[in-house]
Amino acid sequence: MDKISYDVILQIQKRLNIVDVISEYLPLERKGKNYFAICPFHDDHNPSMSISPEKQIYTCFVCGASGNVFNFVMNYEKISFGQAVKKLAEKVGIKLNIADLKNATKRDDKLKKYYDIYDLVNKYYQNNLKSVYGKKATEYLHQRQISDEIIKEFDIGLSLNDNEVSKFLTSKGCDVNDLVELGISGFNGNFTYDVFHNRIMFPLYDLDGQVVGFSGRIYNGEKENKYLNSKESVVFKKGSLLYNYHRAINYARESKQIIVVEGFMDVIRLSCVGIKNVVATMGTAITKEHADLIRRLSKNVVLCFDGDAAGKKATTNAINVLEDIGIKPKIIRLEENLDPDEYVIKKKKEAFLTHLNNAMSVFDFKIDAEKERIDFNNYEDISSYVKSMAQELNEIKDPIVYELSVKKLSKETGVDASTINSFVANVPKKIGKIMDKPKQTSKSKYEKAQEYLIYYMLRNVDVIIMYQNNVAYLSNKLLSKIALEILDFYDQKHYINVTDFTIFLEDKTDLINEVLRIDSYDLPAKMTVNQIKDYIKTIDDGILKHEKEKIKRQISEETNVAKKIILLEKLAGLKKKECK
Numbered sequence: 001m002d003k004i005s006y007d008v009i010l011q012i013q014k015r016l017n018i019v020d021v022i023s024e025y026l027p028l029e030r031k032g033k034n035y036f037a038i039c040p041f042h043d044d045h046n047p048s049m050s051i052s053p054e055k056q057i058y059t060c061f062v063c064g065a066s067g068n069v070f071n072f073v074m075n076y077e078k079i080s081f082g083q084a085v086k087k088l089a090e091k092v093g094i095k096l097n098i099a100d101l102k103n104a105t106k107r108d109d110k111l112k113k114y115y116d117i118y119d120l121v122n123k124y125y126q127n128n129l130k131s132v133y134g135k136k137a138t139e140y141l142h143q144r145q146i147s148d149e150i151i152k153e154f155d156i157g158l159s160l161n162d163n164e165v166s167k168f169l170t171s172k173g174c175d176v177n178d179l180v181e182l183g184i185s186g187f188n189g190n191f192t193y194d195v196f197h198n199r200i201m202f203p204l205y206d207l208d209g210q211v212v213g214f215s216g217r218i219y220n221g222e223k224e225n226k227y228l229n230s231k232e233s234v235v236f237k238k239g240s241l242l243y244n245y246h247r248a249i250n251y252a253r254e255s256k257q258i259i260v261v262e263g264f265m266d267v268i269r270l271s272c273v274g275i276k277n278v279v280a281t282m283g284t285a286i287t288k289e290h291a292d293l294i295r296r297l298s299k300n301v302v303l304c305f306d307g308d309a310a311g312k313k314a315t316t317n318a319i320n321v322l323e324d325i326g327i328k329p330k331i332i333r334l335e336e337n338l339d340p341d342e343y344v345i346k347k348k349k350e351a352f353l354t355h356l357n358n359a360m361s362v363f364d365f366k367i368d369a370e371k372e373r374i375d376f377n378n379y380e381d382i383s384s385y386v387k388s389m390a391q392e393l394n395e396i397k398d399p400i401v402y403e404l405s406v407k408k409l410s411k412e413t414g415v416d417a418s419t420i421n422s423f424v425a426n427v428p429k430k431i432g433k434i435m436d437k438p439k440q441t442s443k444s445k446y447e448k449a450q451e452y453l454i455y456y457m458l459r460n461v462d463v464i465i466m467y468q469n470n471v472a473y474l475s476n477k478l479l480s481k482i483a484l485e486i487l488d489f490y491d492q493k494h495y496i497n498v499t500d501f502t503i504f505l506e507d508k509t510d511l512i513n514e515v516l517r518i519d520s521y522d523l524p525a526k527m528t529v530n531q532i533k534d535y536i537k538t539i540d541d542g543i544l545k546h547e548k549e550k551i552k553r554q555i556s557e558e559t560n561v562a563k564k565i566i567l568l569e570k571l572a573g574l575k576k577k578e579c580k
């Protein structure tokens with residue numbers, strides 16, 4: 001197996017700062033010498049993940065997720081270790097050779113069959129649009145100000161009559177059941193028919209840019225649903241996909257901002273006018289999974305949903321889901337109930353950019369949203385309104401933003417700023433669950449000795465050598481594996497430090513988590529040879545004790561006298577060993 005060498009990976013790591021890398025994915029807060037973030041690997045509501053610039057590692061107090069910069073990118077983006085290395089290598093301008101990359105780009109090919117079918121269909125539809133049959137549809141697209149370039153960029157195609165796609169695919173050897181499963185064809189008991197007829201076809205992609213469905217739009221004025229979407233399938237799940245994710249990823253990182261809209265047409269329209277850091281939720285309510293994906297693109301999120309009442313409701317919902325993972329989005333509300341697609345056609349790009357540059361804060365959005373429900377002649381209404389806004393004010397960290405917001409609320413309601421301030425001061429603090437370390441189950445002295453020995457092996461080569469010469473094995477299987485890896489690392493590299501050792505462990509996540517858990521113990525930096533000898537003695541005692549118990553059990557169960565005697569002799573031997 002071709003592998004990227006440890007030395008190359010280490011070279012890449014030395015040029016990176018884990019704080020910078022993680023801050024591209026998560027908002028970070030500095031506390032003392034470390035940084036903290038809402039952990040993306042468990043359902044976290046308080047910053048439980050700490051990032052150490054000194055050690056270049058991250059650890060979550062609650063779920064135990066931990067590792068180096070490669071592990072973070074690998075686990076966050078759900079890619080292989082090799083892919084993460086490749087990605088970060090590009091970032092620091094290190095070229096990996098071809099052999100290095102061989103396994104870095106492997107793809108789950110269980111679903112390959114389905115992807116291949118969609119590739120075929122996609123090309124088929126695109127050809128239709130380019131053919132004589134596509135003349136009218138192309139005219140329609142041009143009339144909607146969608147250029148040939150955009151048609152190409154978004155792989156727009158056309159479905160025709162006569163069940164041509166089903167015929168074409170079955171002639172290529174595709175299984176009818178697969179076509180039905182994917183929502184490309186239907187089967188009525190007698191024959192297979194196309195699901196899409198005479199529609200402009202917009203492919204929908206998964207996160208890697210692979211086509212996994214379609215949305216078909218009518219264009220010649222028939223009385224049917226304007227849009228028809230592929231049904232959900234094994235590869236197409238709306239709740240876990242964002243339209244245009246694979247293209248927006250680079251634009252979002254360049255512009256350090258991601259715009260979230262509702263429909264794929266909004267994405268295409270904004271792309272027509274050069275705004276390309278845009279993804280769409282495809283009409284479903286935003287899910288936790290969506291929110292996690294959005295956060296991967298940028299922590300600066302702008303929500304631009306449809307201008308109607310439903311869009312407003314969807315915005316409120318999206319704010320809640322995003323705030324849960326530590327993101328405070330900005331909000332655009334388009335006038336005249338327009339969606340972004342209609343808006344850009346009607347009001348032009350500049351008007352949209354004005355909105356974008358003046359996007360509202362969550363506070364302003366909520367002020368507006370709450371205001372509509374308030375009767376300003378009713379003092380009790382005003383009181384409850386001010387109280388609910390005090391909650392929002394309490395979360396504003398920037399003192400200037402805070403002051404301006406208080407002034408605004410004061411002006412809106414006629415309530416004095418000092419009164420509002422006193423309300424804010426009395427908002428019960430959201431005391432997060434205190435960041436407690438996971439409950440230490442009480443460990444036996446034998447377990448502890450093994451962990452402490454590993455702790456010092458991770459710091460001192462002399463301890464590694466003592467281990468090598470004096471310890472037969474560790475009874476804890478995970479720790480035993482770690483000890484072997486340490487020996488292997490030391491054998492090859494002739495030194496030890498925790499961070500480099502985690503790089504050596506690559507994607508062995510369970511080992512890395514355990515190594516960093518033990519590493520986080522607060523043991524004295526200084527240790528003596530006698531102390532290590534004590535650990536080794538305790539470990540040996542533990543093994544002996546375990547052996548003795550095993551033999552005693554065997555003795556009590558043994559009925560054959562001769563065999564029993566052998567076991568008793570064995571036990572006596574062990575006892576003698578113990579006394580030494």
Ligand SMILES: [Zn+2]
Nearest residue numbers: 039042060063
């Ligand atoms: Zn966690």
